[in-house]
Amino acid sequence: MSATVKRRGLSFRRGLALSIAGFVAFFGAWWLIAASGLVQRQFLPTPLEVLERFVALTQTPFVGYTLQQHLASSFGRFAMGFGLAALVGIPLGLLMGWFRWLDAIVSPLFDALRFVAPIAWVPFAALWFGTGIGGPVLIIFSGAFPPCVINAYRGAKYIEPRFVEAAQTLGATHARMITEVLLPASVPSIVAGLRISAGLGWQSLVGAELIVASSGIGYLLVKGQANISTSIVMSGMVAIGIVGFAIDALLRLLEARIHARRGGA
Amino acid sequence: MGVATFALLFAAWYALTTLTQTISPGRFPAPAETWDALRQIVVTGYADARLHAHILHSVKLVLLGFVAATLVGVPLGLAMGASRAFEAFVNPAFLLIRPIPPLAWIPLAIVWFGLGDAAKVLIIWFAAFVPAVINSYSGVRTIEPHLLEAARMLGVSRGMFVREVLVPGAMPMIFTGLRLSLQACWTTLVAGELIGAIAGLGHVLYQASLDIFPAMIVVGMATVAVTGAAMTMVLGRVERQVLRWRIHR
Numbered sequence: 001m002s003a004t005v006k007r008r009g010l011s012f013r014r015g016l017a018l019s020i021a022g023f024v025a026f027f028g029a030w031w032l033i034a035a036s037g038l039v040q041r042q043f044l045p046t047p048l049e050v051l052e053r054f055v056a057l058t059q060t061p062f063v064g065y066t067l068q069q070h071l072a073s074s075f076g077r078f079a080m081g082f083g084l085a086a087l088v089g090i091p092l093g094l095l096m097g098w099f100r101w102l103d104a105i106v107s108p109l110f111d112a113l114r115f116v117a118p119i120a121w122v123p124f125a126a127l128w129f130g131t132g133i134g135g136p137v138l139i140i141f142s143g144a145f146p147p148c149v150i151n152a153y154r155g156a157k158y159i160e161p162r163f164v165e166a167a168q169t170l171g172a173t174h175a176r177m178i179t180e181v182l183l184p185a186s187v188p189s190i191v192a193g194l195r196i197s198a199g200l201g202w203q204s205l206v207g208a209e210l211i212v213a214s215s216g217i218g219y220l221l222v223k224g225q226a227n228i229s230t231s232i233v234m235s236g237m238v239a240i241g242i243v244g245f246a247i248d249a250l251l252r253l254l255e256a257r258i259h260a261r262r263g264g265a
Numbered sequence: 266m267g268v269a270t271f272a273l274l275f276a277a278w279y280a281l282t283t284l285t286q287t288i289s290p291g292r293f294p295a296p297a298e299t300w301d302a303l304r305q306i307v308v309t310g311y312a313d314a315r316l317h318a319h320i321l322h323s324v325k326l327v328l329l330g331f332v333a334a335t336l337v338g339v340p341l342g343l344a345m346g347a348s349r350a351f352e353a354f355v356n357p358a359f360l361l362i363r364p365i366p367p368l369a370w371i372p373l374a375i376v377w378f379g380l381g382d383a384a385k386v387l388i389i390w391f392a393a394f395v396p397a398v399i400n401s402y403s404g405v406r407t408i409e410p411h412l413l414e415a416a417r418m419l420g421v422s423r424g425m426f427v428r429e430v431l432v433p434g435a436m437p438m439i440f441t442g443l444r445l446s447l448q449a450c451w452t453t454l455v456a457g458e459l460i461g462a463i464a465g466l467g468h469v470l471y472q473a474s475l476d477i478f479p480a481m482i483v484v485g486m487a488t489v490a491v492t493g494a495a496m497t498m499v500l501g502r503v504e505r506q507v508l509r510w511r512i513h514r
Contacts, residue, residue, distance in 0.1 A: 010349040018353035026358035043377060108267035109274065115490040115497075117452035119368075122459055123474030123482045128292060203366035207456045210371060218369075222460075225372035233372045241364040248364075 045231040053231040054238060062232065063223045065215060067239060074205060074216040075243070077133060081140025082201045089148025089197075090190055094182050096149070097156025098174070110149065118143035118204040119211075126212045136208040136216070143204030144197040151193025155186025191258055195251040202244045217243075294480035302480035311481060312472035314464055320492055323458065323465040326382060327450045327496070330389025334446065338397025339439055343431055345398070346405025359398065367392035367453045371460055380461040385454060392453040393446035400442025404435025433510075440504045447500055451493045466492070 010018075027047050033039060034046040045053070057067040065073070096103045121142045125135040159182060167181045209218020217240055224232030275296070281287045282295035290298065306316045314322075345352040370391045371384075378384035408430070416430045458467020466489050473481035 010353065015349070015353045018350055019357050022354040023357040025354075026361070105270050105273075108270045112271075112490065115494045116486050117455045117489055117493065119452055119456040119459065120470060120486045120489045123470050123485075124479075126474060127477065127479065127482075203368055206366050207368040207452075210368065210456070211459055221369065221372040225376050228376055230373070230376055233376060237365050237369050237373065240366065240369045241361075244366065245364040 042228060043230050045234070050231050050234045050238070054235040057220075057232070057235055062220060063215075067217075067220070067235070070215060070217045070220045071239060071243060074209060074218065077136045077209075077213075077216065078140060078202060078205045080133070081137040081205070082144050082198055084137070085141050085144035085148050085197060085201065086194060089145050090152045093149040093152025093154075093190075094156045094178050094186065097153045097159075097186075098178055098182060103153075110146075114146050116142075118200070119207045122208065122211050125208070131212040131214060135212045136205060139208035139212075140201045140205050144201030147193040147197035147200065148190075151189045151196075152186055155189030156182040159185045187258060188255075188262065191251070191255050195248065195255065198247050198251055199244070202240075202247060206240055290479070291477070292479065294483055298480040299483050302478070302484045306469070306481065306484060312464075312469045316488065319464060319466050319469055320488065323454055323467070324492065324496070326385045326465070327389055327447075327454050330386045330454075331393050331447060331450050333386070334390045334393030334450075335397050335443065338394045338446075339401045342398040342401025342439075342442075343405055343427075343435060346402045346435065347431060352402075363395055367395075367449060368456050371453075371457050374457075375461060380463065385457045385462070385465075388453055388457050389450045392449040396442045396446040396449060397439075400438045400445070401435055404438030404442075405431060407438060408434035436508060440500075440508065444497060444500055444504075447496060448493065451489075451496065455489055 030044075031046050031048075034041065034044045034049075041049075054067070059066065061069075092106070096106055118139055121139050122135075125138040129135045129138055156178075163181055163185060164177070167177055172181065205216075206218045206221075209216040210222050213219045217236055221233055221236040221240075224230075224236060279296055282290070282293060283297065294302070302311075303316075305311060306319075309315070310318075312319070341355070345355055367388060370388050374384040374387045378387060412430060412434060416426055421429065454465070455467040455470070458465040459471050460467075462468040462471070466485060470482060470485040470489075473479075473485055
């Protein structure tokens with residue numbers, strides 16, 4: 001039989017049918033395994049039970065807060081860590097892209113630190129800033145920081161030379177060069193970096209809250225685990241997935257708008 | 266220039282901790298303390314084992330999960346790339362799993378498998394699985410259409426098509442995915458070991474933070490960084506070997 005080389009065109013209807021079949025198969029298999037009694041219900045609840053628990057968590061508090069309140073405190077920490085990473089990282093990246101000496105000093109250090117997994121900062125985060133807000137924020141920061149720096153740096157470094165030359169001919173100062181030439185030219189690269197950094201930041205937040213926090217969505221997971229309640233753990237995972245997806249969708253939208261505006265200009 | 270940076274950094278470290286004692290030893294260790302902590306863990310051991318045993322334990326788990334995820338993820342991604350029907354069928358389940366970060370699987374893995382190695386391997390599997398699938402899929406999609414058409418025109422068999430066109434064509438992207446997933450595996454393992462483990466580098470970090478032993482925390486972090494970098498480097502070597510045909514073209 002000859003190989004299916006070029007992907008055969010798939011009619012919209014057939015694609016949709018297959019997608020629905022896949023969706024049903026996924027939940028069907030899950031439900032079957034859970035309902036068959038092969039695995040204890042406590043360890044694998046049915047999809048419906050998880051949904052019920054999810055709804056219940058939004059109404060009755062678990063470990064002190066409802067699901068929304070946990071998410072709100074997680075999101076607050078995320079916004080602080082991510083915001084701080086962007087505020088420090090983007091200017092640093094642009095400066096490194098412009099001043100060679102700064103690049104030469106910071107780059108080796110940065111490359112070395114990048115290999116330290118964000119989560120490895122946990123002991124120091126707890127030691128220096130405690131488990132309230134400071135500790136988790138440091139960990140989110142260490143996850144979200146590198147893409148901010150790298151993308152701003154790349155944007156500034158690989159700018160079209162004629163822009164720089166034109167600005168220099170017109171006598172631009174260092175400050176104006178960075179704010180009025182490098183920054184605008186790097187925006188697409190920076191926004192792409194922000195998307196990566198938001199994803200990593202959100203992941204680091206979950207990790208941080210699993211270890212050093214007393215509220216938040218990660219804390220809810222840990223407490224669900226301690227109570228051996230799989231349905232609480234799974235509800236928390238669903239909530240994490242939804243928020244992570246929403247953050248990414250929002251930044252994707254921003255990216256698309258910027259591209260559209262640039263294309264139109 | 267890199268050497269100068271590190272020399273400068275080391276001088277600042279020494280000055281701030283040992284000479285002027287601006288930073289108290291309870292917050293960040295002095296160079297001498299760190300050296301002692303390193304000697305302690307290498308020679309007599311810390312957190313129930315010596316350093317090389319912790320490293321081997323962590324690396325072993327990462328490799329187990331990484332290889333298992335690659336063996337499942339790469340063929341799945343290739344199949345999704347090659348067949349639209351298969352993609353339509355698998356995508357819904359994949360899209361549901363994809364936004365859940367690997368670290369969020371840790372509590373579930375602990376509920377299912379406890380604090381032992383099985384839970385760690387499961388988490389690492391999830392960390393490596395998603396990038397392996399996505400990049401193998403994109404790898405197939407980036408194969409130039411005329412190569413595919415030529416293969417079809419020559420009437421190659423299905424097996425030969427997979428071996429000679431699909432896999433080599435997707436290989437560069439597959440390796441990009443493997444590099445990403447190896448890094449994700451490493452981070453995830455450290456997190457998993459911090460939360461609950463009996464050995465490994467994350468366990469060293471955990472024990473050091475319980476003991477409020479900053480010097481050992483630094484040693485643990487440095488070991489995590491060096492080991493992670495070394496694994497990435499080895500994978501880079503493998504990539505260059507496997508993709509030699511591409512570079513020589």
